[in-house]
Amino acid sequence: MASSIAEISPAGLAQFSRLSARRLLLLGGIALIVAGMIFGDIFAVFVLHQNAARVGAGLTAAANAALAGDSASVAVHLTDVGSFLENRGTKVDTHVHMIDFGYLALVLAALQPWVAFGEKTKRAVAWIFLSGAMLLPVGVFLIHYVGLAYSPLKAIGWASIFADAGGVCVLLATVIYLAGFCKHLQARPIVSVPDGLLAARTITGRRLLSGGLLLILIGFAHGAYYAASDLYRHEELDYSILSNMALASAAQDEARVDVALADYGQLQGDKAVKIAAHAHIIEFGLLAMILSFFQPYVSLSEVWKRRWASILLAGSAVLPACVLFELRFGLLAGALADLGGALVIAALLAMWIGIVRYAGRLDSRSEVDS
Amino acid sequence: MNPARCILLVGGIALAILGMCHGIWYAVSAEHQALDRIGGSLASAFTHAADRDPAQASTSLVAYREAKYVYERQVDAHGHWIGLAMLLVLLGIAFERVAFGEKEKLALTIGLLTGAVVFPLSVLLQTFSHGPFPRALSIGSSALMIATLAITAFGFATDRPSS
Numbered sequence: 001m002a003s004s005i006a007e008i009s010p011a012g013l014a015q016f017s018r019l020s021a022r023r024l025l026l027l028g029g030i031a032l033i034v035a036g037m038i039f040g041d042i043f044a045v046f047v048l049h050q051n052a053a054r055v056g057a058g059l060t061a062a063a064n065a066a067l068a069g070d071s072a073s074v075a076v077h078l079t080d081v082g083s084f085l086e087n088r089g090t091k092v093d094t095h096v097h098m099i100d101f102g103y104l105a106l107v108l109a110a111l112q113p114w115v116a117f118g119e120k121t122k123r124a125v126a127w128i129f130l131s132g133a134m135l136l137p138v139g140v141f142l143i144h145y146v147g148l149a150y151s152p153l154k155a156i157g158w159a160s161i162f163a164d165a166g167g168v169c170v171l172l173a174t175v176i177y178l179a180g181f182c183k184h185l186q187a188r189p190i191v192s193v194p195d196g197l198l199a200a201r202t203i204t205g206r207r208l209l210s211g212g213l214l215l216i217l218i219g220f221a222h223g224a225y226y227a228a229s230d231l232y233r234h235e236e237l238d239y240s241i242l243s244n245m246a247l248a249s250a251a252q253d254e255a256r257v258d259v260a261l262a263d264y265g266q267l268q269g270d271k272a273v274k275i276a277a278h279a280h281i282i283e284f285g286l287l288a289m290i291l292s293f294f295q296p297y298v299s300l301s302e303v304w305k306r307r308w309a310s311i312l313l314a315g316s317a318v319l320p321a322c323v324l325f326e327l328r329f330g331l332l333a334g335a336l337a338d339l340g341g342a343l344v345i346a347a348l349l350a351m352w353i354g355i356v357r358y359a360g361r362l363d364s365r366s367e368v369d370s
Numbered sequence: 371m372n373p374a375r376c377i378l379l380v381g382g383i384a385l386a387i388l389g390m391c392h393g394i395w396y397a398v399s400a401e402h403q404a405l406d407r408i409g410g411s412l413a414s415a416f417t418h419a420a421d422r423d424p425a426q427a428s429t430s431l432v433a434y435r436e437a438k439y440v441y442e443r444q445v446d447a448h449g450h451w452i453g454l455a456m457l458l459v460l461l462g463i464a465f466e467r468v469a470f471g472e473k474e475k476l477a478l479t480i481g482l483l484t485g486a487v488v489f490p491l492s493v494l495l496q497t498f499s500h501g502p503f504p505r506a507l508s509i510g511s512s513a514l515m516i517a518t519l520a521i522t523a524f525g526f527a528t529d530r531p532s533s
Contacts (some may be wrong), residue, residue, distance in 0.1 A: 024489065029377075029428060035435075039500055062416050063416070065416075065420060066416045066417075066419040066420040068420075069420050071417045071420035071422060071423075072416050073415055074413070074416045074419075074420050075417060077414060078409070078413040078416060079413070082409040082413075085409075086405075096449075100452060100453075103454075104386065104458055106450060107456055107459045107460065110463050111379070111383075111459070111463070114371075114379070135444075139527070154455040155402040155403060155406070156398070156402055160397070160402070163397070163398055164394060164398055167390065167393065167394045167397070168394060171387065171391065171394065172392065174383065174386060174387055175387055175391065178380070178383045178384065178387065179385070181380065181383065182380065185371065185376060185380070190371075198463060201467070209464060209467075209526065210523075210526060213519075213522075213523045213526060214510040214523070216457065216519065217516070217519055217520060220515065220516045220519065221516065223512070224512050224513070224516060226455070227512070228509075235435075235439065237429065237436070237437075238435075239435040241481065242412070242415070242431055242434070243431050246415045246416055246418075246419040246424075246427045246428075246431060247419070247424050247427065247428070249416065250413060250418070250420075250422050250423065250424040250427055251424070265507065269418045282453065283453075286453070286456055286457060288459065289460045289464075290460060292464075293464070299516060349418065
């Protein structure tokens with residue numbers, strides 16, 4: 001087994017001791033990312049497309065009601081559309097925040113040796129961070145179902161209040177870690193922090209680091225291209241198509257309403273796949289870079305570590321590429337994108353299990369030593 | 371710790387905190403109202419269309435466009451600040467593996483941090499002005515970010531461990 005405990009310095013081992021802040025943030029962070037990805041996959045397969053169809057149907061019904069001069073029905077149908085959009089928006093926010101908090105947890109785990117507080121304080125802050133990181137996505141998920149029931153506020157419900165409280169916990173924990181980092185920088189004489197983890201340069205780590213950077217660069221280039229060629233055009237089209245739809249309804253021109261409805265559906269699809277491809281390729285690139293630092297903790301054979309790294313990078317490239325082609329190739333591209341997502345989840349789970357094994361071996365060795 | 375690494379790590383965490391503060395402020399004080407404005411103006415446009423009042427329908431759609439424009443940029447600024455912040459911290463952790471001299475590394479760091487701060491800020495500025503300045507700033511800062519990241523990637527690629 002290439003990743004043995006002996007490879008990491010005693011200082012590095014101490015950073016990863018039982019219930020240390022680094023271990024909590026690392027295992028908690030990966031768990032958050034895996035949960036967020038599984039949630040995203042379930043959402044994509046069972047909710048996203050059905051919800052888009054309902055939004056389209058609601059908008060069609062509203063446009064037809066306007067065409068018939070039935071303003072009461074227009075309001076009812078558009079309220080339904082608003083509800084479907086809120087359902088979709090809160091699910092996307094749950095998925096995104098869970099994963100991003102997981103990333104932030106991993107980044108903070110890597111920084112722990114430079115945070116100049118005692119282990120007890122760092123551990124308490126890690127718990128605050130993880131509690132907030134779980135509270136916010138759960139709160140956001142419940143917004144659609146709880147609404148404004150029993151809320152003391154006019155526009156914000158209890159679920160939003162809890163979600164915001166979760167955000168404050170994460171913010172507070174990050175501020176405290178920044179303060180600890182600044183304290184380390186101000187310490188005189190300058191303290192050099194030995195950390196075998198970050199000093200280690202494994203082949204798998206290099207592969208993940210360079211692959212991740214490449215994915216991020218491609219994502220940036222794609223984002224720049226999207227902003228230059230599509231962003232403002234999409235915004236203008238969104239307005240002009242809806243304008244056409246409303247004015248054609250007022251003029252009782254059914255054929256023009258139908259054309260506008262078809263154009264609007266096409267536009268929403270085009271916009272959604274381009275933004276999703278941009279976001280996913282960058283997120284996966286960040287994930288690969290973060291995981292590159294933790295490879296010495298993955299207690300798997302060197303061959304399997306390389307395999308899982310390659311699978312993670314392959315899935316990270318396949319998902320955004322196939323999402324981009326979903327409008328052209330339909331379900332086939334959608335299925336391949338889901339497969340890409342599944343590959344990333346499998347690789348991440350394998351690395352997580354490797355880290356748990358490492359932690360177990362470390363703990364059992366400490367018990368034998370004591 | 372060398373200055374380049376220090377700037378990336380402190381700048382990255384501070385930027386993440388800024389992004390989170392912006393997100394919490396927006397969620398608490400503006401997001402729900404913005405979503406209500408978007409939904410309300412769209413509903414109003416179609417209600418006026420049903421009442422055969424195209425002029426009012428057009429006015430409501432202009433309000434819808436403006437509300438959606440602002441909402442999307444607020445969300446984009448929040449997401450980009452935090453995403454770029456995490457990238458800065460990660461680069462900071464690995465920056466000793468970039469095969470450039472300290473001066474070049476410092477210049478790269480300043481470019482990365484400037485791009486990461488200014489790009490989302492320019493997106494936010496677009497909510498105050500539809501003129502060319504914020505858009506030019508967005509193009510310039512994103513180009514700076516891409517160029518400095520590409521050079522950093524080259525630095526990583528040419529690094530050879532001394533052992």
